[in-house]
Amino acid sequence: MAESYIKQLVDYLKKNLSKGYTLESLKWALINQGYSRSEVSRAIKITNEELAKSAPKLKEKPLIKIEREPILQELEKKEEGFFDKIKLFWKNLKEIFKS
Numbered sequence: 001m002a003e004s005y006i007k008q009l010v011d012y013l014k015k016n017l018s019k020g021y022t023l024e025s026l027k028w029a030l031i032n033q034g035y036s037r038s039e040v041s042r043a044i045k046i047t048n049e050e051l052a053k054s055a056p057k058l059k060e061k062p063l064i065k066i067e068r069e070p071i072l073q074e075l076e077k078k079e080e081g082f083f084d085k086i087k088l089f090w091k092n093l094k095e096i097f098k099s
Contacts (some may be wrong), residue, residue, distance in 0.1 A: 009035070009043035017047070047091070 009030065016026050023044060030040045 006039065006043050008046050013043060013047040
């Protein structure tokens, strides 16, 4: 009886995960509907295990290449100078109040 009850929760989780709901939102939806936290946690654990078994195995690591736009590089350079000016301002302000 208890196993079929957990199985129903697992099926519910799988179905709604496939619809795009997050695991966290489903967890709290079930808890707010009166399911115990331990039952929900157990169902989540089983769901994760079952989904992991059916996930495709990667044969090689994907190559992730990050390219930044030249305009962003220019903006970052400008920001560096801006923050240096702010630091200098605060340093000078401290010196004024020390005297």
